Amino acid sequence: MTENKFLCNIEDPNTIITPIDTAIRFPEILEILLNKYSDDIAFFSKLIAESKSSAELLDKIRSKGIDKDQRMSLLKMFRRCVSPVLDTETTKKIGKVSTASLVENYGSTFKSIDVLKEQFANLSNETKGALAALIGEYDTRGQLGYDLTANFFGWFEDRFKGELTINGPRGAGRDIELNTIFPDFEGQYPCDFVIRKADTAEVLAVGFARYDSTRGGAVG
Structure with a gap:
């Protein structure tokens, strides 16, 4: 079962990194x-x-x-x-x-x-x-994560149009608290997006997006 998982079949991790190059160089x-x-x-x-x-x-x-x-x-x-x-x-x-x-x-x-x-x-x-x-060192802090999320949202909506929906902040914005999605969830825990069935609005998944400028992006 393990060998069928996507990540287990990746020999070179660099091939699945999403490079987002928006930084202005020195000087x-x-x-x-x-x-x-x-x-x-x-x-x-x-x-x-x-x-x-x-x-x-x-x-x-x-x-x-x-x-x-x-x-x-x-x-x-x-x-x-x-x-x-x-x-x-x-x-x-x-x-x-x-x-x-x-x-x-x-x-x-x-x-x-x-x-x-x-x-x-x-x-x-x-x-x-x-x-x-x-x-000005951290003026663009977080921007790469916003760009990654926007790219993922765009791809997702094209790929699953009419089947699934995705909601969440595409840039700077308030994260979605899990207790607003699941009433029985105790405490506060933010997520970056929520995926639902388009016809019933049933929650299928919640996701998290992270981006590190030296390690690439990850959406999970």
Whole structure:
């Protein structure tokens, strides 16, 4: 029985990898990221110059008056330049985590504002490019998985049109919780797609999609 399974008959795993090549190479990526983040870097430098302490700098960045997308860029710079222990997933929650709490618990790790003022007083284009590359490092994180899912959905709908349906997010979107599919399922457990019979809507399978840029894609 085992020898009839598809994967057992694959001699070279590379032949079943789905390569998705959408990445921009170095050094071309540097100019793109510098153009994207140059205004944010200039604003970060301005905030540093106007702040009396690194704690005040963080408070200004977390101000609700700053656009959320720009705030994310500033928080990434704060992590890279001021306090590497403060991840953006924590600092972006301005309605749930107070700046005072962050300063109290992590302030000892903050780089001095005087050092920051000196370092950001006159940044060279090379330094700006390096900083843009650092904060833009994960800009496309998750995109390969989205591309893989979209490709699989397209193939599935062409192959099983009229017989089966497939539902789930094709890009960035909320996963499907299993307890919304199976009422008796306890707890929360997300899946990427649900396959049903087209005529009765009976659930036949739930699936998961994963993509690693060095190992290819998998849909199961």
